[in-house]
Amino acid sequence: MPICVECGVPVANLYTEYSKGIIKLTHCEKCNKFADKYVEHDFVIIFIDMLLHKPQVYRHLLFNRLEYRDHGIDPNVLKLGILLILFDVYIKWFRLEKYYTVSNIPFIEQPLFLQYLYILFLCVIEFIVFQFGVRLAVFFYISDKYAIVKYNYITMALIISSFGKILIISMVIWDYDQLEFSWLINVVVLTSNIEALAVFLDMDYYKSFGIMVVGLGLKILAQMVFIEVTNSPLLMTLLSI
Numbered sequence: 001m002p003i004c005v006e007c008g009v010p011v012a013n014l015y016t017e018y019s020k021g022i023i024k025l026t027h028c029e030k031c032n033k034f035a036d037k038y039v040e041h042d043f044v045i046i047f048i049d050m051l052l053h054k055p056q057v058y059r060h061l062l063f064n065r066l067e068y069r070d071h072g073i074d075p076n077v078l079k080l081g082i083l084l085i086l087f088d089v090y091i092k093w094f095r096l097e098k099y100y101t102v103s104n105i106p107f108i109e110q111p112l113f114l115q116y117l118y119i120l121f122l123c124v125i126e127f128i129v130f131q132f133g134v135r136l137a138v139f140f141y142i143s144d145k146y147a148i149v150k151y152n153y154i155t156m157a158l159i160i161s162s163f164g165k166i167l168i169i170s171m172v173i174w175d176y177d178q179l180e181f182s183w184l185i186n187v188v189v190l191t192s193n194i195e196a197l198a199v200f201l202d203m204d205y206y207k208s209f210g211i212m213v214v215g216l217g218l219k220i221l222a223q224m225v226f227i228e229v230t231n232s233p234l235l236m237t238l239l240s241i
């Protein structure tokens, strides 16, 4: 059932279609605002509101736009997730290249595809462990609040709200000095993740932040274990930059 993006109560429908292309948005009976104004908005407005961390836009995306599913990830969200992992690979590779160029150290003598595989593996493991960590934290934090928690939607909320990583690519194109502002985008991604999680689980930001800390903590732990196990000088360099 769709919900009002302003106050979160369920509504019967988001709009009534009188004829093709002519619709009337439904008013929410509780807050008297349009139940979902984003029905009529194009993607640019949605993207801007995501950047502005508006809770309404995440309610729209998670509850009203995605087709309801008991299990699994929406194919389009999955594609975005794969794209974000590949972005991570590219950014790590870019930082490595910059590091070796600046420090005048010969690049690690390993076949190129092996280097790529190492970084890809690391990024996939980071992604999986981060998702696992967040789900684990959600399980312990709020298992008494809801009878059923839709963990697949938690993953989708995290993927959708990580859209900010796309902005890092623009820095690579424009060749800003060593991605010095990439930390700022990481902050935007983190705060977007906190917002999306807080909206989906209907919780305050402190709890949402606590859940993210667990996810990120496990991710850093996984990086250290992965490097210890593979003992790869490439990855050691990568994480020490």
Ligand SMILES: [Zn+2]
Residues within 6 Å of the ligand: 004, 005, 006, 007, 008, 009, 028, 029, 030, 031, 032, 033, 035
């Ligand atoms: Zn409402």
